[in-house]
Amino acid sequence: MNEKISRLMDGEVDPQEFERICGEMKSPGALHTWVCYHVIGDSLRGTRGVSPGLTTRFCAALAVEPTVLAPHLAQSVQRGRTAQVATAAWAVAATVAAVTVVGWTAFSMVEAPPTAVAKAREAATVRAAQIKPDLPADYLIAHQEYSPSLPVQGAGPYLRAVAVTGNEPRP
Amino acid sequence: MIVGVLTLPRTLRPAGQAAARAFAALAMAAAATFSAGASAEDAARWLQRAAQAANSLNYAGTIVYQHNGHVETSRLVHVFDGGQEQEKLVSLDGPVREVIRSSAEVRSYFPDAKVIRIEPKTFRNVFPSLSAEQLRNLAQYYEARMVVSERVAGHWTQVMTFEPKDGLRYGHKFWADANTGLLLKARLVDDRGEVVEQFAFTDVTINEKVDRDMVKPSWAAAPPDWQVKQGSFGEMLPRETGWSVSKVPGGFQKIMEGYRTLRGKRDPVVHLVYSDGLVAISVFVEPLALPPVQTGLSQQAGLNVYTTKSEDYLVTVLGEAPPASIRQIAQSVARR
Numbered sequence: 001m002n003e004k005i006s007r008l009m010d011g012e013v014d015p016q017e018f019e020r021i022c023g024e025m026k027s028p029g030a031l032h033t034w035v036c037y038h039v040i041g042d043s044l045r046g047t048r049g050v051s052p053g054l055t056t057r058f059c060a061a062l063a064v065e066p067t068v069l070a071p072h073l074a075q076s077v078q079r080g081r082t083a084q085v086a087t088a089a090w091a092v093a094a095t096v097a098a099v100t101v102v103g104w105t106a107f108s109m110v111e112a113p114p115t116a117v118a119k120a121r122e123a124a125t126v127r128a129a130q131i132k133p134d135l136p137a138d139y140l141i142a143h144q145e146y147s148p149s150l151p152v153q154g155a156g157p158y159l160r161a162v163a164v165t166g167n168e169p170r171p
Numbered sequence: 172m173i174v175g176v177l178t179l180p181r182t183l184r185p186a187g188q189a190a191a192r193a194f195a196a197l198a199m200a201a202a203a204t205f206s207a208g209a210s211a212e213d214a215a216r217w218l219q220r221a222a223q224a225a226n227s228l229n230y231a232g233t234i235v236y237q238h239n240g241h242v243e244t245s246r247l248v249h250v251f252d253g254g255q256e257q258e259k260l261v262s263l264d265g266p267v268r269e270v271i272r273s274s275a276e277v278r279s280y281f282p283d284a285k286v287i288r289i290e291p292k293t294f295r296n297v298f299p300s301l302s303a304e305q306l307r308n309l310a311q312y313y314e315a316r317m318v319v320s321e322r323v324a325g326h327w328t329q330v331m332t333f334e335p336k337d338g339l340r341y342g343h344k345f346w347a348d349a350n351t352g353l354l355l356k357a358r359l360v361d362d363r364g365e366v367v368e369q370f371a372f373t374d375v376t377i378n379e380k381v382d383r384d385m386v387k388p389s390w391a392a393a394p395p396d397w398q399v400k401q402g403s404f405g406e407m408l409p410r411e412t413g414w415s416v417s418k419v420p421g422g423f424q425k426i427m428e429g430y431r432t433l434r435g436k437r438d439p440v441v442h443l444v445y446s447d448g449l450v451a452i453s454v455f456v457e458p459l460a461l462p463p464v465q466t467g468l469s470q471q472a473g474l475n476v477y478t479t480k481s482e483d484y485l486v487t488v489l490g491e492a493p494p495a496s497i498r499q500i501a502q503s504v505a506r507r
Contacts, residue, residue, distance in 0.1 A: 003398055138433040140471070141290075143453035143489055145407075146427060146444045 001030045211310035213317055214331040215448070218345065220352035227251050228351055231385065232324065232375030233263070238368045238473045248385045259386040271388045280390060285397040287390075305424070305448040312336055312422035312447060313343075321346060323355040324372040333449060338362055339420040339496040343449055351377050359473060359491060368473030368491075407431055412441045414456050418503035420496045422447040445490075445500070452490030452497065454504055459485050468494050477501040 004013075004021050013021060024030055231248040244263040249256070255274055262268040269280040279288045309315065318330035328346040335342055342364075346356035356371040393399050409429040419425075423445040430439035441456035464485060466478045475497045476489040481504055488501040 138431075139453070139455055139487060139489065140474075142407075142431055142433070142442060142455075143444075143451065143474075146446070146451045146453065 005030060210317055211313065211315035212306055214315045215306055215309060217329060217331055217347055221347045221354040224352040225354065226256060228353055228378055229381040230353060230375055230377045231381055232372040234370060235373055236370050237366065248381060250381045250383060250386050257386040269389060278388065280388065286400060287393050287397055288400045308422040309448045312340065320349060324375045326355060328355055338493065340447060340492055341367055348377060353377055361493060407442060413507050414441050414443065414504060415507045416454060416500050416503050417505060418499050419445060420499060423452065450491040452488060452492055452500060454500065455487040456484050456504065459483050468498065481505060
């Protein structure tokens with residue numbers, strides 16, 4: 001499911017699959033992952049805090065109104081795929097940023113480990129000070145392909161990537 | 172040098188202190204250009220040798236990487252066998268990270284996230300042979316010196332320094348194993364002499380037999396509950412993009428221009444690369460999208476990054492150069 005969520009956030013799903021995944025998103029586990037990915041991004045950008053128990057409350061609200069999510073999304077797909085893709089595309093930007101927090105800058109893109117929201121926020125706060133703009137990890141890799149100064153030939157770029165992880169607060 | 176000027180006959184001595192200083196600087200520059208010309212070539216030759224050594228030797232050691240006051244340690248094993256390279260890099264601090272690099276692909280293991288990421292190998296040869304013009308640039312913008320031998324990780328090394336002649340680039344110091352040419356230590360310093368970034372082997376064995384098992388991944392196959400992610404990192408498509416940089420710092424030349432398709436981006440991203448022979452600066456241009464990205468300068472592991480807007484586009488410039496150069500480039504990116 002996490003993988004589907006990743007692809008959804010990447011804008012890699014077609015409209016049918018999009019609808020199906022949105023249906024599956026009703027499970028608390030999937031929602032938790034979804035929310036976690038976004039909280040990390042929000043937190044990193046310092047946009048706003050999320051109160052504890054959001055997922056639970058969201059799920060509860062969703063259970064009361066089970067038809068809300070999917071029809072709206074289906075509608076927006078019909079209105080224009082562009083809008084959906086744009087949203088999904090920038091969702092991934094947030095996720096990439098999130099992974100610079102939780103994971104490994106240069107190599108992971110969307111596979112933020114399913115850590116608790118609290119831990120993600122803590123990590124995000126620490127890193128946010130160091131990475132001000134959301135530098136896409138792909139930029140880093142693309143640049144390093146041409147950067148001759150990385151001294152230990154093959155390993156250089158990876159060392160840098162390893163190093164970024166090394167700063168993470170430990171549990 | 173001032174002493175030198177003062178020994179000149181009074182009639183030939185430049186008038187006034189400022190003039191004397193200018194004269195001294197001129198004389199020094201003339202001398203430097205002469206010696207640096209030869210040295211830059213020697214030093215560049217050593218760097219090319221080092222690049223080749225890194226590919227074609229067997230070695231195993233512990234690497235310490237320092238940047239922004241952080242210290243990280245990794246274990247590196249490199250095998251060159253039957254014309255094939257294989258390499259294993261494992262982080263020794265923090266969460267376990269493992270990278271297996273072969274000529275075909277790069278596999279990254281994230282055991283805590285239960286993820287394996289596979290990327291096609293796209294890294295080019297670093298320190299490619301420099302053209303005559305690049306060599307001239309090196310000599311013009313850096314004072315290159317071959318320094319007396321020093322010991323690193325128990326090996327005698329040839330030391331090369333590249334000291335910038337302007338404030339638009341960092342200084343470099345390289346330590347290459349005197350016997351094999353393998354780089355054992357490298358340092359980037361800013362204009363105050365502070366270390367921006369440093370890699371160094373603390374111990375290393377070179378050209379001893381390395382067992383192939385030492386470069387095998389710790390996980391023979393992906394455990395069933397792990398995710399395997401194929402990288403979708405786009406190759407460079409070289410072509411004219413219509414974008415240019417009007418204020419390129421001296422000595423930097425455009426070495427690549429084209430488009431890349433990056434994961435999660437609908438449109439290909441413009442990528443220009445400028446290099447002065449020792450470092451590269453990348454310029455990325457893409458249409459502005461929501462949400463608004465924070466603009467300005469930031470630093471990430473030895474790289475300076477400057478993000479700005481140009482018309483309806485987002486411009487991101489990054490490279491191993493001082494903030495002033497990165498900003499200068501970023502602020503002069505425009506459509507031709």
